[in-house]
Amino acid sequence: MPLIEIKGASKGFGPPGNRTEVLKNINLSVEEGEFVVIVGYSGSGKSTLINLISGLVKPDTGEALIEGKKITEPGPDRGLVFQNYSLLPWLTVEENIALAVDEVFKDWTPEQRKAHVAKYIAMVKLTPAAHKLPKELSGGMRQRVSVARTLAMQPKVLLMDEPLSALDALTRAQLQDEIADIWLTNKTTVIWITNDPDEAILVADKVIPLLPTSPATLGEPMIVNIERPRDRKAINHDDRFKKLRTQLITTLLDAKGRTKVKASVKIALPDILPEDLSYVNSLQFLNRTGPKRRSDKLREEVEVVA
Structure with missing residues (x-):
């Protein structure tokens, strides 16, 4: 049984008559321990898709499942990493992490929770900054x-909603490598969404394009059969990487091209007749009636008896 499964899900927003359909007929299957990346254009519905899995929104049709059970609300079995960090500014690094740990592991002793927090601070290489506030940290930190x-x-399941999009290119590259290394250690199931094809292929086991077909739907999965750990310098010269990159970009571009609609519209051209300016220097010009329409010449005057 897949850990995460979406069956025939569709989702739209807005009142009837002015509704925007965002996702249609979404089918997704993610096995335990997989690292799946969904790639799509900005505004195509990637965040809506991740929110269906997190339980923040419910599908209009179809269903989202975790371990065969219907997802109806958020839960600690699905951890969501946002684009904008979402840290409490008055709490330190240690306190921000402890807030989540204290909520999930209420039956642990304070010593157990403190050691658990320290373990994950060390995992992301922030032990020296454990007592700093968010304002004292860089974006990457x-x-x-x-x-x-x-x-x-x-x-x-670790759900990642374009987690590195706000970072500069160098910091982004560093964190891509670090998150991939953490995954190799923990093997937590990951569903990551991004608009960067290179990022997707670098970190994922399986890449799935979100086709901008308005409403969007998922394309065929692409398996990334490149050994880990992946060297970003070497991977650029790897024929497998080049082939996957070309396939992914072509799939997205082709789908975007198919969304263009040609329509024929009848346009009423102006029927203004040129104004006679031959008498512009005469007094007669002051009494002119202005430009006329061709249709005016076709009008008839009729006598109406009241």
Whole structure:
């Protein structure tokens, strides 16, 4: 049985008559321990899809399942890493992570929880910054805290909603490698969404395009059969990487091209007749009636008896 499964799910927003359909006929199957990345254009519905799995929204049709049970609300078995870190600014790194740990592991002793928090701070290489506030951290460090907080909850599925999109290219590359290394150690099931094909192939076992077909649907999965750990310098020269990248980009571009609709529209052209300006220097010009329409010449005057 798949750990996560979506069957025939569709989702839209807005009142009847002015509704926008975002996702249609979504079918997804993720096995335990898989690292799956869903790639799509901005605005195509990636966050809506991840929210269906997290339980933040419910499908209009179809269903989302975890271990065969219907997802009806958020839960600690699905940890969500947001784009914007979502850290409490008045709490330190340690306190932000402890907040989640204390909520999930209420039956643990304070010593157990403290050791657990320290373990995940060390995992993301932030032990020297454990007592710092978010404002004292760089963007990359803040996202490390967000990842550590979610992993410390020990969820069955780690959901990542474009977690690195707000970072500069160098920090983003570093965190891609670090998260991939953490996954190799923990083997927590990961569903990551991104708009970066290179990022997807670098970190994933399986890449799935979200086709911008308005409403969007999922394309065929692509298996990334490149050994781990992956060297980002070497992978650029790997024929398997080049082939997958070309296939993924072509699939997305082709789907976007199919969404263009040609329509024929009848346009009423202006029927203004040119104004006679031959008498512009005469007094007669002051009494002109202005430009006329061809249709005016076809009008008839009729006598109406009241």
